[in-house]
Amino acid sequence: MSLEPLDSPDADVIPDHTPEELEALLGDLVLARDDHLNAPGFVIRPDTVQETLSILKEQAGYDHLSLVSAQEYENRYESIYHLKKFDDPTQEVSVVVPADKDNPVSQSGEAVFRTADWHEREAYDLVGIEYDDHPDLRRILLPETWQGHPLSLDYDMNQPQIAALPAHVNPIQDHHRDDESDTMFLNIGPHHPATHGVLHLKTVLDGEQVVDVESDIGYLHRCEEQMAQSGTYRHQIMPYPDRWDYISAGLLNEWAYARAAEDLADIEVPEYAQVIRTMGAEMCRIAAHMLAxxxxxxxxxxxxxxxxxxxxxxxxxxxxxxxxLTGQRLMFNYFRLGGVVWDLPEPREEFFSKTRDFLDQLPGNIEEYHNLVTSNEIFQMRTIDTGILPPEVAKNYGATGPVLRGSGVDYDLRRDDPYGYYDELDWDVITEDGCDNYSRLLVRMQEVEESAKIIGQCVDLLEDWPEDERTIQANVPRTLRPDDDTEVYRAVEAAKGELGIYIRSDGTDKPARFKIRSPCFSNLQTLPEMANGEYIPDVIAALGSLDIVLGEVDR
Amino acid sequence: MADAPAQLFPEFLVDTFGLPGVLGEVVAALIAAFVVGNIVLAFTGVAGPWAKRKITAAFTDRIAVSRVGPFGLLIIPASAVQLLAKELIVPEGVDRPTWDLAPIILPASALLGFAVIPMGQIGPVNLHLADPEVGFALVFAFASIASVSLVMAGYGSNNKYSMLGGLRAVAQNLAYEIPLIVTAMSVVIFAGTLEMSGIVAAQSETLVSIGGFDIPAWYALVNPFAFVLFLAANMAEIGRNPFDIPEAPTEIVAGYQTEYSSSYFVLFYLGEFVHIFLGGAILAVTFLGGPAGPGPESISFLWFVVKVWGFFLFTQWCRSALPRVRIDQLIEIGWKGMLVLSFANLVLTAVIVGVIA
Incomplete structure (x- = not known):
């Protein structure tokens, strides 16, 4: 690590590679090219995953495994490792790993990127690919007794799931008695005041100290990906994103789908609509951070x-x-492909003055929170230097959003991979390098102020926008049929971090594969790193500082 | 204020109604205890279902109970009926006599403490049950029985969260009872007596006179340092924020109370509230001149109520505003901080009193 300030040239910076240079770097590992809209794609053999990933990570600087998506084709299974750089997320590469149709085994990438652990478990659970060398290949969202893999092609969803009651694993049944050790096994959740939803933490305690904690998720799994796959691009998918991170971050989620689908169908969004989107999204961010x-x-x-x-x-x-703005308080359904559904409410002046009133009183309220919460000495005793997440560990787990920025990593897609109107506006990316519970809270509180700055600028822009140029939607065909076998992966900076959507089209008006990269899913994976060795109250605080929403973790 | 102290409540009853002999004294004592007990229970009745909600609501810009009766006051009987009508769930594997006794011991121990508290006068009636020579030691002894109840509940419930809560309760009470009592001893050095009435009387002397207005020698004014120390230890003793870690609902669900429902749950809550009021009463007697206040002696009960409810308000304020400390930090504050400070206070007080007197 360099001790120099960030803007000085860093000797360790790895130069950007063109796709051809990457192909040369990987050499014989590459079987073929399978480029996606967002990134070059290299097809490799299923037993060379670790080798390929570590070359890309160590030698080419692709240190962020954003997503592992898996799917089944007529003739093969396929896992895709979507890689990015934390320094420049526009540098992307896809590693495409086909696996045999009859014996879908593929090497695990967990040894290179810790975050692959849960992503591959999900791929195994829903699609049915088995990952060799995976430390703990179990189902993650569905119960252990589930028959079949729901996203595989031959899955019969009409066949009832018959498992005798005793066969169902009751997660809180075991006593876990061990005469040798002095530890105690404690189930925190699925119903517990501090799990922020239905999350089950299997905790091993030594007195009040946590020896081990393991998250058990999937209680809120609603087949969101499958539902999106059975809806048409144009109108039927947009209502679903509101239901992922349902803590009023709806517009941010809608933007993730809109961005991916607009790139896929090559739709240009009018500037006026982009400003409205930016303003609405930042309002959602304030709402989400307030709840955090x-x-x-x-x-x-x-x-x-x-x-x-x-x-x-x-x-x-x-x-x-x-x-x-949207007519709704929680499930907005406000974005449309190519814009937004309607213009600002009339009379516009009233909306602007209401928004400005809110922005004017916000700094005073933030001051009050600082007086009441962050400057309280007991609060500082509780949160400073607890729940430590070092930056390298956070990166390895694919943590993003305020969790990553609380560990001092300067990474924000709004600035680093600009979309909407963000690059025209004046605002800052907040980082804190305490790596603890306190830093993560501070990041969120300061981000609220930055969001307010963005909203203020958007209001000024919208107020002066000429009346005859207020186009809220681009001209988009009634039915969208993107070209066959086009693949795209696009992410936006949602309230909790990098929310990405992978779509593969098959020439019809519905996606053939729709995969959600949930920031909470990756962030929650870091919990054992933060909690092990700490006290029970610190685990609760660490979990709270991760700010997970189970609707987004389980989808 | 130089009058002879008014008669104790049972003696007053004996004299007024002319109850003869030992039997008369027993009957008078029972009647007196019944009255005092009901006053305290009435406090908790108002505090639990109504005042607590109203106070918390006021701190958080809300209205709270307002629909049932004037100011929502009829929520008190409504809540009582609701709580008692619920099913008493007895979980499998609980340690029966222990589990059943715990919710009785907690309110009983706190109520016992009021036996020696001078609660002031209403007209000619002096609400003070007994005034033994060791009254001051006795009240702390009674209050400490509560931790036994918490351990019984934690152990008897056959629940890991309850167990953790019970263990935390013991650790906390051990760490804070010693500083509490050592600080209280500094007051005994000032007053020179363990008698409750003596401690109150000692505080009725004039400290300074400003413009013809007498400031009484309340120990909170004589030794504010000890007062703050006592207040903090008292909060830990009764398990309120920032020391509510035996319950800590967001960490260990509700600690020792997790498995209790219906009337047992009510008894626990009752016990906790009586305990808060006992904590307030001890604080009032030790540092705030007991029931003393401006006006005639015959309304001093009013001042007692004001002081005790003031303390209750303070606990609710802390609950709305303060974070909870962690168990290891709590132990550290208790053993490494408050114990040392309380002994320093004791030695200092002893030296000052010894030199001056």
Missing amino acids: LATFALDVNGDFTATFMYAINDRERVQNLLED
Whole structure:
């Protein structure tokens, strides 16, 4: 690591590679090219995954495994490792790993990227690819007794899942008695005041200290990917993203789908619509971060803390604005491919003045939170230097969003992979290098202020926008049929981090494969790193500082 | 204030109704205890279902109970009926006599403490049950029985969260009872007596006179350092924020209470509230001049109520505003910080009193 400030030329920086140079670097490992819209793709043999990934990571600087997507074709299975660079996420490469149709075995990439652990378990669970050399290849979303793999082609969804009751694993049944050790096994959740939804933590305690913690997820799995695959691009998919991260981050999620689908169908979004999108998305970010602050205060302060109600109050004010804009408070369904569904509410001046009123009183409220929460000495005792997540570990787990920025990594897709209107506006990416629970909270609170800056600039722009240039939607055909076998992976900076969508089209008006890269899914994976060796209250605080939404983890 | 102390409540009953002999004294004592016990229970009745909600709501810009009766006050009987009508769930594998006794011991121990608390006068009636020579030691002894109940509940529930809560309760009470009592001893050095009435009387002397207005020698004014120390230790003793870690709902669900429902749950809650009021009463007697206040002696009960409810309000304020410390930090504050400070305070007080007196 260099001790120099960030803007000085770093000797360790690996130069960017053209696809041809990468192909040369990988040499014989590459069997063929299978380029995607967003990145060059290299087809490799299923037993050379680790070798390929480590060359790309060590020698070419692709240090971010954003997503592992898996699917079944008529003649083969296929896993795709979508790689990026934390320094420049526009540098992307896809590693395409076909596996045999009858014996779908593929080498695990877990040894190179820790984050592949859960991603490959999900691929095994839903698609049915088996990963060789995987440390713990079990189902992750579905129960162990599930018959078949729901996203495989021959899966019969009409066949009832028959498993005798005793065969079902009752996660809280085991006593885990061990005469040798002095540890205690404790189930935290699935129903527990601090799990922020239905999450089950299998915890091993030594007194009050945590020896091991393992997350058990899938309680809120709703087949979101499959539902998206059975809807048409133009209108039927857009309502679903609101239901992933349902903590009022709806517009941010909708943007993830819109960005991927617009790239896939080559749709240009009018500037006016981009400004409205940017403003709405940042309102959602404020609402989401307010709830993060509120629930974190619940976890650390106790369940009658005033901070919770104060932050919820501020979130309500943003939601009133969002309701004026979209007609909805939670499930907005406001974006359309090529723009937004309708223009700002009339009278426009009233909406602008309401928004400005909110922005004007926000700094005072943030000040109050700082007085009440972050400058409280007991709060600092509880959160500083607990739940440590070093930057290298965070990167290895594919953590993104405030969790990564709280570990001092300067990575924000809004700036690094610009979309919408962000690159025209004046705002900053917030980082804190404490790597602890406190830093993650500070990042969120400062991001609220940055979002307010963005909204303020958008309001000014929208107010002065000439009346005859207010195009809210591009001209998009009624039915979208992207070309056969086109693949795209696009991500946006959602409230919790990098929310990506992978789509493969097959020439019809519905996606052949729709894969969601959930930031919470990857962030939650870091919990054992933060919690092991700490006390129970720190595990709760660490979990709160990750700010997970189980709707997005389980999809 | 130089009058002879008013008669104790049972003696007053004996004299007023002319109850003869030992039997009369027993009957008078029972009646007196019944009255005092009900006053305390009425406090908790108002505090639990109504005042607590209203206070928390006021801190968080809400309205809270307002639909049932004037100011929502009829929520008190409504909640009582609702709580008692619920099913008492007895989990499998609980340690029966222990599990059943725990919710009785907690409110009983806290109520016992009120036996020696001078609660002031209403008209001619002095609400003070007994005034033994060791009253001050007795009240702490009674209050400490509560931790036994918490351990019983934690152990008897056959639940890991309860067990953790019980263990935390013991660790916390051990760490904070010693500083609490050592700090209280500094007051005994000032007053020179363990008698509750003596400690109150000692505080009725005038400390300074400003413009003809007498400031009484309340120990909170004489030794504010000890007052703050005592207040903090008291919060830990009664398990309120920032020291509510035996319950810590977001960590260990509800600690020792996790498995209790219906009337047992009510008894636990009752016990906790009586405990808060006992904590307030001890604080009032030790540092705030007991029931003393401006106006005639005959309304001093009013001042007692104000002080005790003031303490209750303070606990609710802390609950709304303060984070909870971690168990290891709590132990550290108790053993490494408050114990040392309380002994320093004791030695210092002893030296000052010894030199001056």
